[in-house]
Amino acid sequence: MKFTKVEPAYTSKHGCRLVWKGIDEDDSDTVILNKDEFDSLVEILKKDATGKITLDDQVSTIIINSDVIQFTLQGHPLLEAETFEMQKQVLEYAKIPHEPQYLHVSSKEFNPSRWIRKDAKETHQMPESTDEQNVRQSLMHAILNSNPEKTDQSLSESDVFRIFASRRSTRKFAKTKIEDWKIDKILAAADTAPTAGNFQGLKIFYVKNDTTKEALVEAANKQPYVNAPAVLVFCMDPSRVKLKFPPKILEKFSMQDATLAASYAQIAAAGLGLSSIWIGMIDEEKVMSILGTDLRPSSILCIGYPDKKRPPKSRRKLKELIEIIE
Numbered sequence: 001m002k003f004t005k006v007e008p009a010y011t012s013k014h015g016c017r018l019v020w021k022g023i024d025e026d027d028s029d030t031v032i033l034n035k036d037e038f039d040s041l042v043e044i045l046k047k048d049a050t051g052k053i054t055l056d057d058q059v060s061t062i063i064i065n066s067d068v069i070q071f072t073l074q075g076h077p078l079l080e081a082e083t084f085e086m087q088k089q090v091l092e093y094a095k096i097p098h099e100p101q102y103l104h105v106s107s108k109e110f111n112p113s114r115w116i117r118k119d120a121k122e123t124h125q126m127p128e129s130t131d132e133q134n135v136r137q138s139l140m141h142a143i144l145n146s147n148p149e150k151t152d153q154s155l156s157e158s159d160v161f162r163i164f165a166s167r168r169s170t171r172k173f174a175k176t177k178i179e180d181w182k183i184d185k186i187l188a189a190a191d192t193a194p195t196a197g198n199f200q201g202l203k204i205f206y207v208k209n210d211t212t213k214e215a216l217v218e219a220a221n222k223q224p225y226v227n228a229p230a231v232l233v234f235c236m237d238p239s240r241v242k243l244k245f246p247p248k249i250l251e252k253f254s255m256q257d258a259t260l261a262a263s264y265a266q267i268a269a270a271g272l273g274l275s276s277i278w279i280g281m282i283d284e285e286k287v288m289s290i291l292g293t294d295l296r297p298s299s300i301l302c303i304g305y306p307d308k309k310r311p312p313k314s315r316r317k318l319k320e321l322i323e324i325i326e
């Protein structure tokens with residue numbers, strides 16, 4: 001079903017009806033929002049923000065992500081609408097002038113980036129060019145020039161940019177056991193990482209055994225937090241990379257494959273409310289011997305619930321990180 005329009009709510013003078021329609025004539029669904037609920041939605045959309053609204057029944061929710069708005073309402077199937085589409089219609093209905101923003105990224109403050117509008121090329125902010133490189137470069141300018149906003153605690157949990165912006169490594173884990181389904185999700189996320197030629201030149205060892213974890217502490221320069229609730233060792237497997245390149249290149253590819261997979265796992269863990277510490281300081285030979293493998297490890301990712309939630313660390317200015325080659 002696709003979100004199609006906003007119209008007056010006949011039962012509530014100042015509220016509205018949001019209408020979804022399917023392919024079939026009879027296939028439709030309608031959500032009625034009262035004034036307060038509608039005002040909350042308008043408030044978030046007019047700021048190009050993300051967030052969560054709990055409806056009056058205290059059970060139903062609307063989650064506004066940068067790309068999609070999800071309505072989880074009692075008595076309805078999950079209804080979704082593209083944020084861009086709903087924002088346009090809702091703000092028009094509320095008679096709030098709104099200039100579509102094609103990109104807004106604030107990377108330093110705790111706030112998610114925005115998405116690239118579908119109509120980006122039609123807005124005046126986008127230079128008229130079909131040249132791919134120019135487009136990318138103007139996006140870079142937009143990133144560099146955007147103003148950071150302050151933290152909005154109501155931001156949606158599922159916004160990937162929120163996860164990037166709020167992730168913080170942990171070296172002190174709570175004793176809480178990690179749910180198996182979360183581990184499954186982390187491993188599945190690692191498997192979605194790109195790999196050279198899609199040959200998946202890596203292997204992940206999921207260490208559950210306490211003795212092995214202790215041995216890994218030793219192999220990691222005695223870093224005690226390696227003995228974490230979940231320990232993943234990312235190893236390179238260049239033999240899987242069936243590309244006609246010298247062994248050195250294949251080695252390099254598998255190192256990148258393993259590193260990227262670990263990075264995806266780290267982000268996934270953060271998205272699941274967990275925290276992690278990336279361990280690069282390892283004695284490779286020792287790790288290989290502990291795991292009984294001839295695959296060289298690239299990193300160990302130690303995951304758990306953080307003992308204490310802490311804000312993300314600061315970074316150098318984005319302008320210092322990036323050099324634009326005009």
Ligand SMILES: Cc1cc2nc3c(=O)[nH]c(=O)nc-3n(C[C@H](O)[C@H](O)[C@H](O)COP(=O)(O)O)c2cc1C
Pocket residue numbers: 167168169170171223277278279280281282312313
């Ligand atoms: C390649 C690499 C190697 C790292 N090795 C270690 C390590 O051996 N021990 C450790 O405690 N942290 C290690 N870290 C974690 C970094 O210290 C940490 O990510 C950094 O301070 C930034 O903090 P943040 O992750 O909270 O943003 C490593 C991180 C990376 C990316």
